[in-house]
Amino acid sequence: MGIQKNMFPRARIPYGTWGSSYFPAWQASPLAEVNIGQFAAEAMNKVLGLRKVPKSELDHLITGSTIPWHWKFWNSPMLASCLGRRVAGCHVEQACATGLKAVLVAAAEVDGGSSDVAGVLTFDRTSDSPVGIFPERRAHRRTEALSDVWDNFGFDPSTGRSMICCAGNAARKYKLDRKEVDELSLCRHEQYFKAQASGFLAKVLVPFEVLDVQGRVRGVIDADTGVARHTLRGLRAMRELDTCITSGTQTHPSDGMACMLVTTREKARELSRKPEIDIQFVAKAEVRTSPSLMPEAPALAVKDLLRRTGVAMKDIAVVKSHNPFAINDAVFAKEFKYNWREMNRTGCSLVWGHPQGPTLTRLLIEGLEEATDLGGGYVLLMGCAAGDVGIAALFRVG
């Protein structure tokens, strides 16, 4: 197999047409009480408005989320209507990889020539997740109830184990040191606050006023509520839930949305706020690791990705990871002998929370914006997903 340089030659991401909501912690904002799909679609319309992209440019919409929401059956077409643009599309779902998979599906649509401007809209509301009632004739209770967020955290049907158990297993396999993991977590939080103070986050995040049924402002989504200000001492003092896992070294559920566009090179120039910037899709990789070792999966995916592209870690300008556990980054750093301080320099999901669907989309947006600030280069994006899956993708900002 040859070196992969451009997986979707026709597709581009137009710089600066993206945006994400802040990710308030679950149950802590007005987003806890809305139809998140509708909110996300209306929010995307507003993001496009702010970015001076008429929504009439959209000819396809790829949506992504993981938690059932009201009228999910109608998925993309319904959300396109809420956005105000009646186009076709489809819904993508692959647990916490959804945010990246949706972008890749959109790129495939453009590359295949069936779309010229595909919207990507990812979102989720972990708050008050629905409870499904399922007839299970083989279960002794005959009918099983599933609380979609909480029960899935605690039970992988393939292995019978919890997410946190995966993290503990990985920490033990890689002989991680609790002290290092605490330091890593503190560093990640410091990186976030630094990015916030520099104004970086304001470039990619959009505040939204949420309305009630009477049209009055119910609240404003203008902060990643849930981000804690830790100290090393405080982290050290936290109770260990499993090896190297404390409440300070793992993420928290949150609500939110993120969106971007994928289009052709010509159209990207037309729509972009900086037409000279060319953002290409280089390659992606997906792996599935051994049972209950999910946190190592992203590193394995990156290995595959670098092997296929011939790109070395030293060539990469920006590394962003979805790290529900701090040990994800510690494992990656150990595998690649990479300084974990050089990753996630503008924040990550360990810090600002994890609404699942849009997490990797926001990470990608932050990564592309950071690479632009740095004058271009490769952006490596990785993350783990339920089922011991790892996903990684490489983008080139030129």
Add this chain to the structure above:
Amino acid sequence: MAKNSSASTTAAKGAFGAPKEKTMTISAMRQPTLETLGLGTVLEIFKNGRLPAGAGELVDQVFGKAGDRGALVISGANGIVGSGKAMQLASRLQPFGVPIVALDFPGAPDGLGKHYPGLAKTFGREGAGRIMESIIRMSYNGHSLPPQLKGLKPRFLLEAIPEILDVKKEHYKIFRSAFPGLDIRSVTSGFPSSELGVGIAHPAFPHEISKIWEIVEPKPTAGTKLLWALGMVPVPVSDNWSFVLDVLFCGATLAALRYHQASNMPYWKIDKYFRKLLGANPFRAHDAIGAKGANFLTWSCLHHLGEQYGELFRPNADLDDRKETGSEYYPLNHFRPLVNWSMGPEEEEDFKVRTLGPLFQMTSLLLHEKRSHLTHINAIGELCAQFRRGILSVIRTEGCDAATKLVNKYHKLHPEAKKCWYPETFEKIGTPEWQQLYVNAEHDGSAGVITISRESYNGDVDAELNRAIDWLKKEKIEKVIISGDFHLSTQMVGADTADFYPALKDVKEGLCISRDWSKTARRLNDDFKVSVGYIGGKRCFGGCLELLLHCHYLVSVEDASLGMPEVTLPVVPGMEGCHWPLRKTAPEKWPELFRLLLTGRPVRAKDAVGWLVDYAGPVDACLKTVWKLVTGADHKLPLRKVNASPLKKLPKDTAQGAEDNAVEAGKKAILECILASCAVTSAEALLVQAKHSAGFMVSSAFHTGKIGSELKKMLEV
């Protein structure tokens, strides 16, 4: 400022080039709009002591004499326009025994029946039944007319079928071949008379209620005069595509659609900003009318205007699509918006350029083509397109230079729209036609009349009224009547509360409004030897009543409802309503005035003689009385002099407690204002009551009351 124009000059051209009829020598600030209907001047009405046209004689002219009455045929009678107009005309023509034939396809959904509940509410079940009985429903196949129609002797056809030119023409052909000489009017909102080959009577929405009709005909006909005599408001316009109303309404919609295209802002939010800027909700209006039909009509008007005038009017892709799908602009109830949108000052400026820019340019076209009397153009926006202030009034406030710059800025965004831009039309802003959009004055060298063509009093009316008074003074007129204009204004509802918005936050603003408007009202008392207020409509309330109470005499038609509803809103009357009427009335009648002020319950004019009005009677008697009063003829009415001294022994509050806190607070504030302003001399009272009125407008009771909360909702987007 104002130029003296003479209504008697036969050589002078009317507003649209039609020569004026020779009348008695009457000078006017500008042409009275009544003249455009061939009904003479307002002063002539008072001089003659009767209205210029009577419904009975005009019914005879249009439909034939009793015993030989022909029918009014309305085709497309189950449609939105046809059914609304069938009900409206039937309710007015039924007493004259004019049969109304409602013609439609056999399968047309029952549009007429839908109106019955509303009809019963207005006229009672018995009255509604009579009206419905006068409507004869007939079906036809589109190719030939039902044979029984002949027996009803059709005299007038009001065509309300779909906006398809060929279909309409074919329709006329069928009727003309069956009934040669039949008078035909189309309700079309866009096609000129020259295309259709028939006259136009284009009614405004909502059709069962709105009294406005745009009329296209070479000269005013008996049919048009009949509309006027039946209490409706025909407005002559020239024979151009989409006339005036739909240039403004469809133009506003297109501007809003283009803003939506440029910004992605949802329609509902654009409506809010549009309402804040101009008063209209173009998208809500379409949904309310019925998106399917309204989208098509708007598209049709804009399409033809686009063909005629270019890109300024060309429908955009969004409207093209909605014309086909008939989809509504507002989301369904279960998708009530979740994400708010707002604008900063720069964005608001951009919004203004993108919306007012094209509307100003379209207005320049209306003016260039002399599509109607300027007062008509202005009023149509207010009366039919929800504009808070007419488009000419908005341009006038903006000023010629600023308005021109705004359009030029719009052209930078839409260079393709430059065609049909006539900035020179704005250079005439200083002329009386522009300056007196709402208030006119006429005189015959001895007596004058000031006419107000706006039903609510606002800053524009106040300024124009002052100019009208100045003009009459300059013309050395010492005896004056103040009245509605017998045309556009059919009642007087009080102050336009939209003007109060700045006063919500700044007591000085409220003080200015109350003081200045009160000073204007005082001029009716101080600046003329004799002033006579005339109430000829259904009602006269609030600020308008306060204004007219300043006249030396007040004459009203006997059934007019007079009231001071301020307490229910609540607001404290600020045009001297709290002391002036008390100063003119004997103490034994003060309890009546207290009741009026503190309960908000209106009174019939015939029950208010001697303490609120000086004379009440039938219309012709009122007109004659007004003329006697103003000319000094023997009228036998005593002059109720104003007691300038402090008033003593005012009655205790006789009103019952109010049902809500805001109204109770309003009542208390009004009572305080009465006591304070009556306790001083009339000279001092003007400021005292202004302070009370302004003070109340910054209070929480006002902010939470009907007006305060409505204003905030409208203007704090």
